[in-house]
Amino acid sequence: MQSQEVEVLIIGAGPAGIAAALQLKRAGFDPFIVEKDRIGGALLNAGWVENYPGFARGISGLDLAKLFQEHLEELDIQVQHAHADDLHRMDDHFIASINNKEVIARTVIVAAGTTPNQLDIHGVEDLSGKKVFTELRNLPESLAGTACIIGGGDAAFDYALSLAWRKMDVIIAMRSASPCCLRILDERVLSMSDIKRIYNAEPVAITREKSQVVVNFRGGTPSPICADLVLCAVGRHPELAFLSPELKNKPEIPQFHFIGDVVNGSCRQVGIAVGDGLRCAMEITQFLQENNQ
Ligand SMILES: Cc1cc2nc3c(=O)[nH]c(=O)nc-3n(C[C@H](O)[C@H](O)[C@H](O)COP(=O)(O)OP(=O)(O)OC[C@H]3O[C@@H](n4cnc5c(N)ncnc54)[C@H](O)[C@@H]3O)c2cc1C
Secondary structure, eight states, X not given: OEEEXXXXXXXXXXXXXXXXXXXXXXXXXXXXXXXXXXXXXXXXXXXXXXXXXXXXXXXXXXXXXXXXXXXXXXXXXXXXXXXXXXXXEETTEXXXXXXXXXXXXXXXXXXOOEEEOOOOSBTHHHHXXXXXXXXXXXXXXXXXXXXXXXXXXXXXXXHHHHHHXXXXXXXXXXXXXXXXXXXXXXXXXXXXXXXXXXXSOOEEEEEEETTEEEEEEGGGOSOOEEEXXXXXXXXXXXXXXXXXXXXXXXXXXXXXXXXXXXXXXXXXXXXXXXXXXXXXXXXXXXXXXXXXX
């Protein structure tokens, strides 16, 4: 296997990894940043971002991600499109398998974000990626008909608005007796006539019926919902699968950092991820300058 030595390896080109890369480049380093999907990460799911400073009227997640990407390009930072795997520590270095190559890094920034939880009910596995989805960014480009969104939090309500703006009829089905989202999202959804919501609805199975799917609920209430697609927003968990058991335990060493959503629990916001990225890049800069060989 070929190998390559790098000073800083950044895993993930979402807001956190991008901010870290920009700051490191300004400090004179050439970070090796790797992304397994599209640049922008979870931001590509966000309908309308209203809490990122500088955008008083808000900006779509897609457009903000595009600006971040342009910033990378402006500073000539190349993102490697590949999956980082099997990251482990070897003495005072870290080794990851990337594109059939061994990347040996002096310092590592894990900015891998979160992965959506799967709904563990009958039918989901077979229909996943065809009729049942967990991320807005993975939906087909042309959409029509009815979407059933499962979940009652911020993401579910944000998805409902995004799909209604894309001319779909939307039904939000939530297990709880009331929404668990920001009031502003709740009010916005209430004002949209093409978004309906049902409470106390616990899905138990999703089945295919011709070109549609049918979502069935526990105890038969509410009645089954027919939809053209189902979008599940039932929580997210940190993306740690590619780390060795030692690194999953988040050892506190100056050469190894977790930043952004992967480590921020329920405080998952773009501004926090960006701030994490800048701070960590400055700490790594200091470490590398003090330990220059
Ligand atoms: C529906 C929705 C709406 C939102 N709305 C808002 C909002 O209005 N305001 C706000 O501030 N925030 C919002 N957010 C949250 C915001 O998008 C996240 O906080 C932010 O994207 C986190 O950035 P991150 O870089 O930490 O992680 P992510 O954006 O998740 O990026 C992580 C990246 O790492 C990559 N990756 C993971 N593992 C590997 C690997 N092994 N190899 C290579 N690449 C890897 C992933 O593909 C991903 O691109 C929203 C999120 C969602 C889902």
